[in-house]
Amino acid sequence: MPAEPLPQFLSSIKLKYVKLGYQYLANHMLTFLLIPVMVAAFLEAAKIGPDELVSLWRSLGINAIHALCTVLLVVVVATAYFMSRPRPVYLVDYACFQPARNCRVPFATFFEHARLMPFFDEKSVRFQVRILERSGLGEETCLPPANHYIPPCPSMEASRAEAQLVIFSAIDDLIAKTGLKPKDIDILVVNCSLFSPTPSLSAMIVNKYKLRSNIMSFNLSGMGCSAGLISVDLARDLLQAHPNSYALVVSTEIITPNYYAGNERSMLLPNCLFRMGAAAVLLSNRRRERARAKYRLLHVVRTHKGADDRAYLCVYEEEDGDGNSGIRLSKDLMAIADEALRSNITTVGPLVLPVTEQLRFLASLVARRLLGSRGWKPYIPDFKRAFEHFCIHAGGRAVIDELQLNLRLSAAHVEASRMALHRFGNTSSSSLWYELGYIEAKGRMRRGDRVWMIGFGSGFKCNSAVWRCLRTVATPVDGPWSDCIHRYPVHIPEVVKLL
Amino acid sequence: MHTVLSVDAMELLWTIATVLFLYSSLSFLWKAFDCRRNQNCYLVDYVCYKPSDDRKLSTELYSDVIKRNKRLSMPDYKFHLKVVVNFGISEETYGPRSIIEGREESPTLDDCDDEVDDCMYSTLDELFRRTGISSGDVDVLVVNISMFTPDPSLTSRIVNRDKMREDVKTFNLSGMGCSASPIANDLVNNVFKTRKRTLAVVITSESIAPNWYCGTDKSMMLGNSLFRSGGCSFMLTNDPSLKHLAKMSLKCLVRAHSGANDDAYSCAMQKEDTDGRVGFHLSKSLPKVAVRAFTENLQTLAPNVLPVGELALYVIRGLRHRLRRSKETKADAGTAVRVNFKSGVEHFCLHTGGAAVIDAVGSALGLNKYDVEPARMTLHRWGNTSASSLWYVLSYMEAKKRLRRKDRVLMLSFGAGFKCNSYLWEVLRDLEDGGAWEDCIEAYPPNP
Numbered sequence: 001m002p003a004e005p006l007p008q009f010l011s012s013i014k015l016k017y018v019k020l021g022y023q024y025l026a027n028h029m030l031t032f033l034l035i036p037v038m039v040a041a042f043l044e045a046a047k048i049g050p051d052e053l054v055s056l057w058r059s060l061g062i063n064a065i066h067a068l069c070t071v072l073l074v075v076v077v078a079t080a081y082f083m084s085r086p087r088p089v090y091l092v093d094y095a096c097f098q099p100a101r102n103c104r105v106p107f108a109t110f111f112e113h114a115r116l117m118p119f120f121d122e123k124s125v126r127f128q129v130r131i132l133e134r135s136g137l138g139e140e141t142c143l144p145p146a147n148h149y150i151p152p153c154p155s156m157e158a159s160r161a162e163a164q165l166v167i168f169s170a171i172d173d174l175i176a177k178t179g180l181k182p183k184d185i186d187i188l189v190v191n192c193s194l195f196s197p198t199p200s201l202s203a204m205i206v207n208k209y210k211l212r213s214n215i216m217s218f219n220l221s222g223m224g225c226s227a228g229l230i231s232v233d234l235a236r237d238l239l240q241a242h243p244n245s246y247a248l249v250v251s252t253e254i255i256t257p258n259y260y261a262g263n264e265r266s267m268l269l270p271n272c273l274f275r276m277g278a279a280a281v282l283l284s285n286r287r288r289e290r291a292r293a294k295y296r297l298l299h300v301v302r303t304h305k306g307a308d309d310r311a312y313l314c315v316y317e318e319e320d321g322d323g324n325s326g327i328r329l330s331k332d333l334m335a336i337a338d339e340a341l342r343s344n345i346t347t348v349g350p351l352v353l354p355v356t357e358q359l360r361f362l363a364s365l366v367a368r369r370l371l372g373s374r375g376w377k378p379y380i381p382d383f384k385r386a387f388e389h390f391c392i393h394a395g396g397r398a399v400i401d402e403l404q405l406n407l408r409l410s411a412a413h414v415e416a417s418r419m420a421l422h423r424f425g426n427t428s429s430s431s432l433w434y435e436l437g438y439i440e441a442k443g444r445m446r447r448g449d450r451v452w453m454i455g456f457g458s459g460f461k462c463n464s465a466v467w468r469c470l471r472t473v474a475t476p477v478d479g480p481w482s483d484c485i486h487r488y489p490v491h492i493p494e495v496v497k498l499l
Numbered sequence: 500m501h502t503v504l505s506v507d508a509m510e511l512l513w514t515i516a517t518v519l520f521l522y523s524s525l526s527f528l529w530k531a532f533d534c535r536r537n538q539n540c541y542l543v544d545y546v547c548y549k550p551s552d553d554r555k556l557s558t559e560l561y562s563d564v565i566k567r568n569k570r571l572s573m574p575d576y577k578f579h580l581k582v583v584v585n586f587g588i589s590e591e592t593y594g595p596r597s598i599i600e601g602r603e604e605s606p607t608l609d610d611c612d613d614e615v616d617d618c619m620y621s622t623l624d625e626l627f628r629r630t631g632i633s634s635g636d637v638d639v640l641v642v643n644i645s646m647f648t649p650d651p652s653l654t655s656r657i658v659n660r661d662k663m664r665e666d667v668k669t670f671n672l673s674g675m676g677c678s679a680s681p682i683a684n685d686l687v688n689n690v691f692k693t694r695k696r697t698l699a700v701v702i703t704s705e706s707i708a709p710n711w712y713c714g715t716d717k718s719m720m721l722g723n724s725l726f727r728s729g730g731c732s733f734m735l736t737n738d739p740s741l742k743h744l745a746k747m748s749l750k751c752l753v754r755a756h757s758g759a760n761d762d763a764y765s766c767a768m769q770k771e772d773t774d775g776r777v778g779f780h781l782s783k784s785l786p787k788v789a790v791r792a793f794t795e796n797l798q799t800l801a802p803n804v805l806p807v808g809e810l811a812l813y814v815i816r817g818l819r820h821r822l823r824r825s826k827e828t829k830a831d832a833g834t835a836v837r838v839n840f841k842s843g844v845e846h847f848c849l850h851t852g853g854a855a856v857i858d859a860v861g862s863a864l865g866l867n868k869y870d871v872e873p874a875r876m877t878l879h880r881w882g883n884t885s886a887s888s889l890w891y892v893l894s895y896m897e898a899k900k901r902l903r904r905k906d907r908v909l910m911l912s913f914g915a916g917f918k919c920n921s922y923l924w925e926v927l928r929d930l931e932d933g934g935a936w937e938d939c940i941e942a943y944p945p946n947p
Binding site for chain 1: 524645646651652653655662664666685692767771
């Protein structure tokens with residue numbers, strides 16, 4: 001970990017810690033004041049015997065009316081207090097799209113198709129295959145039917161067909177799992193970056209499932225691979241404002257219209273990495289859902305680095321010299337992801353790290369200030385003490401490697417991300433849900449466990465969500481992993497030799 | 500001695516406990532009151548987009564563009580022109596540069612970016628200048644442009660250009676049609692309910708350059724004739740300290756989505772024609788669908804907007820009508836009971852979907868020529884600018900100095916899906932800005 005970027009990172013959070021400390025003090029002042037008072041009262045009461053206490057009580061001259069009024073006041077204030085607290089947001093259940101086997105794109109198929117495409121030159125074919133060799137993807141990732149044609153036919157009709165296939169399958173599975181009645185859905189948030197027809201995909205869902213006319217629907221687009229967490233954030237805000245509601249969040253990426261048919265290297269990467277996928281998530285703030293909900297949403301933190309030009313341009317849709325449009329990924333991507341993550345964890349850290357870790361971090365800050373940067377090594381908070389499970393966006397092998405290094409995670413912590421990348425490829429905003437499914441399918445999710453979901457996306461954004469598991473998830477688990485979990489984890493070699 | 504000391508100590512403890520209890524109740528009540536204060540949604544200001552004059556799309560220029568499409572026959576060409584003439588638009592409406600310069604069949608990504616950038620940046624700069632608020636103070640940014648979604652999103656583009664903060668909440672809405680403005684407002688309103696002293700900027704516009712239809716399907720040709728360039732940026736806040744700057748306050752917002760009905764879902768749809776060209780299909784059942792969605796919206800809106808007296812009158816009239824109908828023959832049972840919306844609303848911003856749409860909605864609400872004039876004039880001057888049309892209508896009213904303190908303004912729009920959304924504002928102070936109408940308001944309404 002390079003030392004130079006750290007001082008800037010540290011100085012920016014210094015003020016944050018001071019502010020947070022003051023906020024903590026202010027919010028809990030009552031507790032800080034009440035504790036000594038209660039301790040004193042208890043000590044006093046302990047000194048006096050029970051008879052004396054009773055006579056003291058009588059001497060105060062409280063009659064029934066006083067007592068009743070006090071009790072009433074306490075009840076009123078307590079009720080109002082509990083009702084004003086932010087409503088908890090529960091994740092009742094979720095379902096991921098399981099692609100059919102005939103959509104598989106094994107390496108040999110990918111290679112053969114690339115060779116037969118009329119628009120790729122020899123160099124582009126070899127480049128794509130080399131990327132695939134090192135990508136960490138497996139042989140079972142899937143592309144939509146339209147992309148199996150040579151050349152692919154990216155029509156609007158085919159794109160809509162893919163959208164209907166992936167979204168409706170995921171929602172049907174969710175309905176089967178939860179017994180949800182479509183008419184009960186109050187909030188619908190759909191995110192799909194690169195395909196946005198009119199009427200929107202949210203209108204398509206309203207039409208298919210005959211949702212209510214007063215539904216609050218929103219269709220987010222263009223927001224990249226971290227849009228799944230943006231949708232969850234929006235659903236959470238809506239649930240805070242509307243009690244007793246259900247929110248359906250659908251995250252997907254439609255591959256059909258986005259095949260890059262040119263030879264610009266920086267734009268060929270998405271062809272190799274992006275695969276078909278979708279997830280449907282049911283959130284609710286109904287108290288009765290607490291009993292069967294799987295997770296509770298604790299925090300969502302969003303960080304947008306768009307103000308920095310380098311960050312803004314690192315994932316960019318543009319046209320190449322021949323007019324083919326595609327998404328260009330810059331070489332700075334890893335460095336920018338790193339910076340975005342640091343900014344995000346400066347906000348997440350104080351919310352989730354145990355007090356000891358925060359104190360150690362603060363102490364190291366102070367020590368470095370006093371003794372100078374050379375005298376004291378920077379202390380990186382140990383996030384493994386705050387979370388049991390990590391779901392890191394399966395953007396590519398390099399992203400997972402980088403985060404494993406930065407957060408000092410073990411191979412076991414990033415196993416879900418690596419295996420999801422291997423089995424399903426980069427499914428963009430829904431990848432986090434496939435990873436969560438892996439952890440559950442492996443029987444590792446226990447009650448009380450905390451999960452950290454980290455998503456990265458164009459803009460450049462880094463968004464994270466913190467969940468707490470409310471009930472141990474029993475195996476076997478229905479879902480896209482049910483037929484293959486017994487084969488995982490697999491060893492993923494550095495390079496799978498194809499050429 | 501021990502007992503006396505204990506009694507004193509107990510009294511002291513009792514006093515302290517009472518004080519703390521009072522403090523906690525008071526602070527909690529203050530929090531509840533504070534929360535209530537932040538429930539309001541104020542419109543601080545808005546700026547409508549005025550493209551440069553070289554982008555004016557006169558009927559002559561428009562017919563040149565149509566003639567360039569060699570696939571069209573003479574009847575098709577005549578149909579195009581008939582629609583434009585009957586639609587009620589003037590020679591002053593604006594189109595994208597790529598279409599005027601002859602690139603309508605193959606616009607580049609740069610053309611699309613330029614069209615949208617020009618609108619967003621010019622209106623945003625003007626908005627920040629007029630309000631004196633800097634881009635670094637923006638907490639929430641919403642952009643809605645239905646038919647163009649580049650990656651990174653348009654919200655990211657603005658965050659980059661205006662150097663907004665890292666914790667800014669951005670939302671890029673897309674595909675939500677001509678009634679997306681109330682939807683963006685609804686989103687912001689909901690975020691306001693969870694955060695105090697928040698400032699939001701919403702940009703609403705439409706992208707025409709990449710959506711020009713080059714085929715021969717009549718149902719898709721209408722889109723070319725109707726849509727014109729326009730946009731609006733507006734600033735919302737729930738901070739009570741900015742109330743003195745604000746123009747209007749949001750009172751009520753109603754959304755009605757009739758997408759569950761198949762006809763409604765498919766009546767306005769972007770799809771490919773038989774030759775594989777993408778266009779915006781408008782079906783013949785659109786008016787019927789619009790009426791249904793409109794009725795549904797009004798059923799929820801009316802109780803929130805109308806005074807109790809008018810609602811009571813409506814119920815009485817309804818009962819009388821029903822009694823009369825049961826006695827009379829079928830032939831007499833055609834008239835429906837009308838509600839007088841003007842009892843609860845002073846000004847009406849109607850979506851400029853077309854002259855026929857404005858007239859139909861106007862007559863359903865019981866409006867006269869004066870009431871529909873802003874919508875009619877907006878259609879004439881700007882064409883159908885999709886989601887931002889409501890703001891041009893509002894700007895007309897303001898330029899004509901019609902908006903006085905305590906007046907209520909109803910904004911009503913329709914959109915693909917099929918949705919009918921409406922919202923009610925209350926004017927906070929006498930408004931007088933000319934806005935985008937500044938240089939031409941004197942010429943309106945034009946002499947017949």
